[in-house]
Amino acid sequence: xxxxxxxxxxxxxxxxxxxxxxxxxxxxxxxxxxxxxxxxxxxxxxxxxxxxxxxxxxxxxxxxxxxxxxxxxxxxxxxxxxxxxxxxxxxxxxxxxxxxxxxxxxxxxxxxxxxxxxxxxxxxxxxxxxxxxxxxxxxxxxxxxxxxxxxxxxxxxxxxxxxxxxxxxxxxxxxxxxxxxxxxxxxxxxxxxxxxxxxxxxxxxxxxxxxxxxxxxxxxxxxxxxxxxxxxxxxxxxxxxxxxxxxxxxxxxxxxxxxxxxxxxxxx
Amino acid sequence: xxxxxxxxxxxxxxxxxxxxxxxxxxxxxxxxxxxxxxxxxxxxxxxxxxxxxxxxxxxxxxxxxxxxxxxxxxxxxxxxxxxxxxxxxxxxxxxxxxxxxxxxxxxxxxxxxxxxxxxxxxxxxxxxxxxxxxxxxxxxxxxxxxxxxxxxxxxxxxxxxxxxxxxxxxxxxxxxxxxxxxxxxxxxxxxxxxxxxxxxxxxxxxxxxxxxxxxxxxxxxxxxxxxxxxxxxxxxxxxxxxxxxxxxxxxxxxxxxxxxxxxxxxx
Amino acid sequence: xxxxxxxxxxxxxxxxxxxxxxxxxxxxxxxxxxxxxxxxxxxxxxxxxxxxxxxxxxxxxxxxxxxxxxxxxxxxxxxxxxxxxxxxxxxxxxxxxxxxxxxxxxxxxxxxxxxxxxxxxxxxxxxxxxxxxxxxxxxxxxxxxxxxxxxxxxxxxxxxxxxxxxxxxxxxxxxxxxxxxxxxxxxxxxxxxxxxxxxxxxxxxxxxxxxxxxxxxxxxxxxxxxxxxxxxxxxxxxxxxxxxxxxxxx
Numbered sequence: 001x002x003x004x005x006x007x008x009x010x011x012x013x014x015x016x017x018x019x020x021x022x023x024x025x026x027x028x029x030x031x032x033x034x035x036x037x038x039x040x041x042x043x044x045x046x047x048x049x050x051x052x053x054x055x056x057x058x059x060x061x062x063x064x065x066x067x068x069x070x071x072x073x074x075x076x077x078x079x080x081x082x083x084x085x086x087x088x089x090x091x092x093x094x095x096x097x098x099x100x101x102x103x104x105x106x107x108x109x110x111x112x113x114x115x116x117x118x119x120x121x122x123x124x125x126x127x128x129x130x131x132x133x134x135x136x137x138x139x140x141x142x143x144x145x146x147x148x149x150x151x152x153x154x155x156x157x158x159x160x161x162x163x164x165x166x167x168x169x170x171x172x173x174x175x176x177x178x179x180x181x182x183x184x185x186x187x188x189x190x191x192x193x194x195x196x197x198x199x200x201x202x203x204x205x206x207x208x209x210x211x212x213x214x215x216x217x218x219x220x221x222x223x224x225x226x227x228x229x230x231x232x233x234x235x236x237x238x239x240x241x242x243x244x245x246x247x248x249x250x251x252x253x254x255x256x257x258x259x260x261x262x263x264x265x266x267x268x
Numbered sequence: 269x270x271x272x273x274x275x276x277x278x279x280x281x282x283x284x285x286x287x288x289x290x291x292x293x294x295x296x297x298x299x300x301x302x303x304x305x306x307x308x309x310x311x312x313x314x315x316x317x318x319x320x321x322x323x324x325x326x327x328x329x330x331x332x333x334x335x336x337x338x339x340x341x342x343x344x345x346x347x348x349x350x351x352x353x354x355x356x357x358x359x360x361x362x363x364x365x366x367x368x369x370x371x372x373x374x375x376x377x378x379x380x381x382x383x384x385x386x387x388x389x390x391x392x393x394x395x396x397x398x399x400x401x402x403x404x405x406x407x408x409x410x411x412x413x414x415x416x417x418x419x420x421x422x423x424x425x426x427x428x429x430x431x432x433x434x435x436x437x438x439x440x441x442x443x444x445x446x447x448x449x450x451x452x453x454x455x456x457x458x459x460x461x462x463x464x465x466x467x468x469x470x471x472x473x474x475x476x477x478x479x480x481x482x483x484x485x486x487x488x489x490x491x492x493x494x495x496x497x498x499x500x501x502x503x504x505x506x507x508x509x510x511x512x513x514x515x516x517x518x519x520x521x522x523x524x525x526x527x528x529x530x531x532x533x534x535x
Numbered sequence: 536x537x538x539x540x541x542x543x544x545x546x547x548x549x550x551x552x553x554x555x556x557x558x559x560x561x562x563x564x565x566x567x568x569x570x571x572x573x574x575x576x577x578x579x580x581x582x583x584x585x586x587x588x589x590x591x592x593x594x595x596x597x598x599x600x601x602x603x604x605x606x607x608x609x610x611x612x613x614x615x616x617x618x619x620x621x622x623x624x625x626x627x628x629x630x631x632x633x634x635x636x637x638x639x640x641x642x643x644x645x646x647x648x649x650x651x652x653x654x655x656x657x658x659x660x661x662x663x664x665x666x667x668x669x670x671x672x673x674x675x676x677x678x679x680x681x682x683x684x685x686x687x688x689x690x691x692x693x694x695x696x697x698x699x700x701x702x703x704x705x706x707x708x709x710x711x712x713x714x715x716x717x718x719x720x721x722x723x724x725x726x727x728x729x730x731x732x733x734x735x736x737x738x739x740x741x742x743x744x745x746x747x748x749x750x751x752x753x754x755x756x757x758x759x760x761x762x763x764x765x766x767x768x769x770x771x772x773x774x775x776x777x778x779x780x781x782x783x784x785x
Binding site: 090114147 | 419420421422424426429446474513
Binding site for chain 2: 540542544545569570623626627630633634636637638639641642643644645646649650715717720721724725728729732733740741744746748749750754755758759761762763765766769771
């Protein structure tokens with residue numbers, strides 16, 4: 001019976017590219033007239049890939065992510081997520097993990113994770129079960145009853161990831177999720193994220209300032225230029241998986257990081 | 269030698285005040301007209317308990333209705349003014365400058381309009397409590413972290429869901445602080461107005477007995493008001509603790525946010 | 536919205552308010568006995584401002600307010616600084632102060648009357664009493680607002696105690712000190728008004744209470760306008776100073 005279900009045309013038509021951006025441009029109204037923020041952005045992220053976007057501050061990385069999440073509308077161009085355009089937030093297709101402080105302090109960890117399901121009026125038992133499973137996935141089983149202020153920075157981001165995944169969206173967007181963490185926690189969290197990614201086979205678009213983090217995590221790194229943001233370079237990361245901390249000390253790793261750094265440095 | 273804990277010292281001070289209240293008039297340091305002994309005051313309060321009880325009921329009724337008005341209208345107006353940027357820029361500065369006016373000067377107008385019964389007290393205390401509730405609700409809504417709204421929107425929250433599940437819970441701490449202050453102010457407003465012009469209530473008992481120089485009965489009424497105010501404060505703090513279990517380091521935030529609205533409490 | 540538009544709309548709101556105040560009683564929609572038309576109130580205002588007894592009452596009230604202010608602010612300020620500087624002292628008294636806030640201070644008026652009578656001193660004493668607690672709290676908040684980092688930096692450059700006071704404490708506390716002055720005046724003015732309305736033979740508070748009891752509403756409204764304008768004028772004055780002092784603050 002399962003075979004029949006897989007032959008269902010709708011499933012078969014699932015696109016090979018989870019994220020497809022064509023000729024995206026964005027202009028916002030600044031104090032002194034229109035300011036071009038993004039221009040000529042085209043990118044394709046195949047299903048299951050881990051793509052990292054790096055670039056100088058103010059290059060529009062976050063704007064791009066907001067548009068992929070349907071939180072902001074672009075001036076021109078098209079965005080297809082999972083084969084369909086996205087105009088408003090759709091948590092069944094896209095989960096978002098923010099930099100920090102986006103857990104609701106008045107809800108416990110498990111209530112935070114089930115929040116998207118509450119919005120969809122899912123039955124209590126079902127959503128609690130899903131939320132517990134997600135907390136388990138991110139390594140926080142047993143912490144569901146804690147309030148955010150009772151969790152460490154790393155644990156909060158784990159909850160945040162669990163919340164992003166709870167509706168099982170094919171795409172997970174992450175906006176500098178580990179930027180506020182200390183170096184050690186950040187490394188651990190990167191490793192954990194790769195583990196979760198390999199277990200769930202999501203498509204991930206990840207924004208960071210850290211080149212080491214970018215090379216360590218990505219299948220492909222996209223380098224963006226300063227305003228107006230455009231894609232300068234696409235750097236495939238051919239390091240084998242699973243990634244290990246030891247790889248960071250290799251010449252290949254260093255060369256990749258250097259190539260990205262040169263790109264960013266050369267942007268005006 | 270270690271110093272006794274602040275709490276112990278506070279209790280000692282409280283005890284000493286009570287002892288002094290009893291001893292000073294008994295030892296003849298102060299005439300009983302100025303300060304009747306505590307025991308005598310309590311005895312009067314007990315023997316006149318039905319009179320004081322009836323007056324307290326009147327006062328509590330006025331407080332309850334005024335609080336309902338102050339909090340209901342205050343939260344509604346605060347939510348509108350805090351939520352709509354245009355209204356906020358237009359009106360908030362006006363409200364905070366109106367706040368400088370001693371509201372008590374309006375009371376003669378209210379007695380002229382509504383008579384000296386409960387209505388004028390309710391109107392006056394309602395206006396008195398309205399301002400802090402409105403200002404802190406507006407502040408609570410204005411200072412909600414953008415991140416919460418963005419996160420909720422990314423999860424597909426509709427506007428009603430955003431209001432019910434994010435904006436309201438996120439502004440509860442500030443609104444509660446405003447309710448505590450607004451409630452305290454409505455109590456103050458009712459007592460002040462009863463003292464000024466009225467024919468019933470606890471404040472009236474203070475004034476009436478003062479006029480006939482019956483000090484024990486004045487102080488008995490003062491005790492009732494003190495107990496009422498402190499009981500209200502304890503009640504609200506308990507509600508706050510229950511509601512805000514999720515807040516970080518409850519003690520510190522509660523004293524910090526109390527400092528801000530406390531500045532608004534006149535009289 | 537531009538600044539000019541905001542001001543224009545505010546003026547428009549005020550005009551509508553005053554227009555309604557004028558038209559509604561004249562048209563008989565509200566009882567002109569209860570709400571005399573605005574023009575009548577303005578005429579009465581002009582008349583009472585010219586009266587010697589009103590001006591005398593104004594002088595008495597102003598003197599009470601100023602003297603109570605001059606006593607309460609330095610005294611409360613000193614206690615507040617002490618409470619902030621001495622942790623033990625602060626830990627004892629601060630929670631007590633929070634309770635004092637929720638108590639109607641007017642219930643102690645009879646004691647002030649018994650001790651001081653119903654004259655000038657009683658008004659000053661009661662107003663001082665009703666103001667001092669807020670001054671204590673604001674002053675200790677002002678001291679605590681001085682970032683210890685700044686003090687540490689100054690100390691590391693070898694600043695003396697006097698220099699730290701002059702160069703760090705005073706400038707950092709300035710905006711809050713002005714705020715304290717502004718808020719204290721609100722409390723102080725309210726205290727004087729309550730005392731005058733409660734039991735008195737002089738002062739503007741006494742006059743408006745009398746007008747209210749005798750149903751002289753044009754006079755009552757005129758008196759309320761005078762008091763409200765005075766209160767707001769002082770408030771705005773201090774706020775202007777505050778805005779100047781805090782331009783460097785975020």
